[in-house]
Amino acid sequence: MQPINLHDYEVLAQRRLARPVWDYYQGGSDDEISLHENRAAFARLRLRPRVLVDVNNCNTATSVLTTEIAMPILIAPTAAHGMAHAAGECATIRGADAAGSGMIVSSNATFSMEDIARASQGLRWYQLYINTLPEAQQQIKRAEAAGYQAIVLTVDTPLLSRRERDRRNNMGNFQRTYYPRAFAGNASYTVEGNLNDSERAIYAGHTLTWDIIAWLRTHTSLPIILKGILTAEDATLAVQYRVAGIIVSNHGGRQLDGTIAPIEALPEIAAAVRGQCEIYLDGGIRRGTDVLKALALGAQAVMIGRPILWGLAVQGSEGVKHVLEILQQELHSAMVLVGSPTVKDITRSLIQ
């Protein structure tokens, strides 16, 4: 099958990956309610297209922070790309560069942040989990030296949630046996199956509070972005703490199960933020119309997680590039059809 959309890549990737790896990439927490809602919430939104607008020069280009990108679509931080492809994150970021997108590199990457940086000319942000402060400080220094342009602090993981697919597959054992270095590019990390409850809390840095932003600011001059905001209250606090951006996210349905979908949280968050920091969104983006809906409701750009892993598993950096280009082309078509020739023209009035 020649993949023509992201769903095709999902089918092809499943055929290639060992069951425990597939389940680790695909799965969510508990009953996977949030995982499914992330998609369902997009499907419920209805568009209000405008006609007879001059869309001859429709263009998906935009910028995030100060970086120009070809499309308002970035790669969300996901762990352990080495289980999808031997070249791991180095292939992923090459695909991002070739498509004119950018990548948020997970602190649980297979390759080191320096190796990944060397493979890239374009936008790269470093996603930080804080296990211990000295380790975090060292990682921030390394990220700055390697030319990362922002620090993305994930704030929805005071512990790693229960992922039952991984438990049933004994994923911890599988990974230690077949991919012992899969998570080892940057920090010490173990998948959930290896940890007892207290270790799970420690590994995920359960002591983080809003004070951590001031601490981060004393250790880096890079822009700070918070990933995992779902309420207007926390978005308002994030603005008060002067972050450069927030990512509206429920971790792809992998942390607290039963949350509102990010696309449903976005309107109240956009109203609370009122342009005082940039807003991004991830979770369930599979079509160009999903990107359009997120932009209409107030996101500056979106991020995709699993579809990138599918592209990587199927065809390495070419697959990553193709996944991004498919979404960009779909977004382009959607912009033409709703009468929004530029990203700036995509406004709230497009949604019912």
Ligand SMILES: Cc1cc2nc3c(=O)[nH]c(=O)nc-3n(C[C@H](O)[C@H](O)[C@H](O)COP(=O)(O)O)c2cc1C
């Ligand atoms: C396999 C996998 C690993 C992930 N690892 C991380 C991670 O290391 N750090 C992080 O902040 N988010 C992580 N996430 C969450 C993603 O950044 C993102 O929020 C989510 O995948 C978006 O949803 P989507 O997969 O539906 O596009 C991971 C997600 C998946 C699927």
